[in-house]
Amino acid sequence: MGWRRKAGYTLDPFFTALYASPLVALAPLIIVVFGVGLFAKSVLVFALSVFPFIFNTFAGVRSTDRLLINVVRSFGGGEKDLYLKVIFPSTLPYIIAGARIALGRGLVGIIVGEFYAASEGIGYAISRFGDTYRLPEMFAAIFLLMIAAVALTEGMRKLETVLAPWKTTQETR
Amino acid sequence: MKRLANFYSEREQSILGGGFILLLIVLWELMPHVVPLSKGFSLFFTTPWKVVEAGYQLFVENKIQEHFYVSSIEFLAGLGLAIIVGLPLGLLTGRSRNLDAMVDPFVTVFNATPRLIFLPLFILWFGIGIWSKIMIVFIGAVFPLLINTYEGVKNVDRVLVNVVRSFGANEWQIMKIVVLPNSVPYIVAGLRLAIGRAILGVVVGEFFGASKGLGFMIATAATNYKVDVVFAGVAIFMGLSLILTMAVKKIESNLSRWRPEQAKTF
Numbered sequence: 001m002g003w004r005r006k007a008g009y010t011l012d013p014f015f016t017a018l019y020a021s022p023l024v025a026l027a028p029l030i031i032v033v034f035g036v037g038l039f040a041k042s043v044l045v046f047a048l049s050v051f052p053f054i055f056n057t058f059a060g061v062r063s064t065d066r067l068l069i070n071v072v073r074s075f076g077g078g079e080k081d082l083y084l085k086v087i088f089p090s091t092l093p094y095i096i097a098g099a100r101i102a103l104g105r106g107l108v109g110i111i112v113g114e115f116y117a118a119s120e121g122i123g124y125a126i127s128r129f130g131d132t133y134r135l136p137e138m139f140a141a142i143f144l145l146m147i148a149a150v151a152l153t154e155g156m157r158k159l160e161t162v163l164a165p166w167k168t169t170q171e172t173r
Numbered sequence: 174m175k176r177l178a179n180f181y182s183e184r185e186q187s188i189l190g191g192g193f194i195l196l197l198i199v200l201w202e203l204m205p206h207v208v209p210l211s212k213g214f215s216l217f218f219t220t221p222w223k224v225v226e227a228g229y230q231l232f233v234e235n236k237i238q239e240h241f242y243v244s245s246i247e248f249l250a251g252l253g254l255a256i257i258v259g260l261p262l263g264l265l266t267g268r269s270r271n272l273d274a275m276v277d278p279f280v281t282v283f284n285a286t287p288r289l290i291f292l293p294l295f296i297l298w299f300g301i302g303i304w305s306k307i308m309i310v311f312i313g314a315v316f317p318l319l320i321n322t323y324e325g326v327k328n329v330d331r332v333l334v335n336v337v338r339s340f341g342a343n344e345w346q347i348m349k350i351v352v353l354p355n356s357v358p359y360i361v362a363g364l365r366l367a368i369g370r371a372i373l374g375v376v377v378g379e380f381f382g383a384s385k386g387l388g389f390m391i392a393t394a395a396t397n398y399k400v401d402v403v404f405a406g407v408a409i410f411m412g413l414s415l416i417l418t419m420a421v422k423k424i425e426s427n428l429s430r431w432r433p434e435q436a437k438t439f
Contacts, residue, residue, distance in 0.1 A: 013190035014197070020418045021411035022372045025388070028380065028395030029403045108287040112377050115292065123290070127381075130293030142290050149286040 012058075019051040027112050036117040045109035049102035056098025060091030096163060100156040107149055219401040228405035236390070237409070243385040244375050247303055251310025252371045258311075259318030259367075260360065264348065266319070267326025267356075284320060288312045288370075289377055296382045306378035306386070313374040314367035321363025325356025357428055365421040372414050 027044055034040035068086045077085065114123025122145050129138035181188060202220045231237045266273045266280075292309055299305040333351045342350065379388025387406050394402035 010189040010193045014194050017194070017411060017415060020369070020414050021407070022369070022376050022414060024373060025376045025391055025407045025410050026403075027377075028392045029400065032395050032398065104285070104287060108289055108373070111287055111289050112380070115289075115377075115381060126290055127293045130297055133297070135294075135297075138294065142294070145290055146282055146286045150282055153285040 015051060015054055019055060023047050024108065024112050027109075027116055031113065031117050036119070041110060041113035041118070041121075044113045045106045048109040049106040052098040052101035052105065053095065056094040056101070057091055060094030061087055063094075064090045092163060093160065096156065096160045100153060100160075103152055103156060104149075107145075107152075111145075219404055223401040224404040224408065227399070227401035228408065231390075231402065231405065237387075240385060240387045240390045241409070243303065244379065244387045247306040247310055247378070247386065248371055248375050250303075251307045251374060252314050252367060254307065254311045255314035255318055255367060255371070256364075259315040259363075260322055263319040263322025263360075264326055264352070264356070267323045268344070268348070268352070273323075280316065280319060280323075283312075284316045288316070289374070292378060292381060301382035301384070306375060306383070309378045310371045310374035313370035317366035317370060318360070318363045321359045321366070322356055325359030326352055328359070329355045358425060361421060361425045361428060365418060365425070368417050368421065369414065372410065372417075376410060 024044075026047065030044050030047070031040045034043055064087050068090070069082060072082055072086055110121070111123040111126075114121040115127045118124040122141055126138055126141045126145070129135070129141060198221050202222060205218065205220065228237070262276070266276050289309070291312060292305075295305040295308045299308055329352050333355075334347055337347050337351055375386070376388040376391075379386035380392045383389040387409060391403050391406040394400075394406065
């Protein structure tokens with residue numbers, strides 16, 4: 001999408017509209033359609049977290065160094081070589097940054113989905129403890145989730161430096 | 174023919190983009206006519222036209238205005254509170270190293286966690302009225318603002334600060350002359366993030382324990398299988414956040430025109 005200019009033009013407004021809008025608003029509908037089980041939450045998490053990937057990959061492909069592309073072309077590299085040797089490595093840091101954003105949004109999806117209708121899960125635990133005024137347990141669950149979120153985010157940041165050590169300055173929040 | 178080709182090439186971007194959305198909507202509208210839907214599925218299915226009709230119906234009955242009013246109060250109050258708290262705190266933590274060390278762990282932890290987990294707690298503490306939503310909007314929106322303000326203050330040019338200080342400016346004047354103008358683009362970028370979080374807060378806050386508001390409208394419509402009303406509500410939220418995001422983006426590009434490098438935004 002980033003590489004094919006026209007595809008970018010075509011899809012960009014559509015995805016921007018979806019990305020900017022609060023898709024959580026669809027949560028009740030998703031749960032009504034897909035039931036209260038695990039699958040509905042998966043759909044919700046997917047819907048929320050797919051767009052950071054799309055946009056960051058898009059931005060990454062776009063910012064690929066033209067010079068490198070021309071070099072590969074001059075040496076007779078085909079479309080496949082372009083993708084594997086130039087575009088993918090230079091896009092990787094963006095993808096991981098996107099993954100970090102997606103992570104936060106995915107967590108939102110889990111929590112909202114479980115608040116709304118669930119019989120298991122940490123979000124369910126928090127809302128149930130809250131409903132029954134068991135504040136100590138509720139705070140325990142909240143802290144647990146906080147620790148998990150921090151660990152995941154920091155882990156992602158580590159992964160960023162491990163997987164793409166050649167480009168550590170790119171930071172998107 | 175040539176003029177047509179020119180017309181197209183000048184506006185290729187908007188034609189392709191707008192055309193694709195239009196195409197999807199038309200396909201969606203035509204789908205039930207082309208593909209026979211099973212009875213169970215058609216319960217959850219609606220077409221854009223029905224959505225528009227449902228929206229119009231609610232508008233005539235004055236229901237949308239009522240829900241919208243409540244939601245916008247929650248949004249504005251929460252966001253306003255976030256600005257009142259987030260901006261000064263960001264400026265202070267950016268300037269003072271001690272305060273920064275004290276506040277930073279909290280900010281990191283809270284920023285990593287989805288603030289929505291506090292919703293049940295807030296409903297317990299502040300009741301199911303408007304205040305629990307204002308608080309959830311506030312806590313969602315305050316961190317992006319705080320962090321971006323902090324970031325803007327941190328990125329201030331040391332040389333400029335030293336110049337102003339050499340000419341005898343005190344801390345307040347440094348803030349006013351150098352730091353604040355420098356952080357404006359960051360703050361606006363933070364505002365854009367904060368708006369997104371605030372809308373999220375309004376929607377989710379109203380799903381649970383509310384009796385008014387657009388989120389409440391969506392949730393009740395979904396449980397009553399009124400899919401068209403759900404989509405009407407979602408469309409309103411979509412339009413609102415698009416307009417707000419675009420407005421802030423516009424402000425952003427206007428304000429940062431004088432600076433050479435782009436501020437970090439996402």
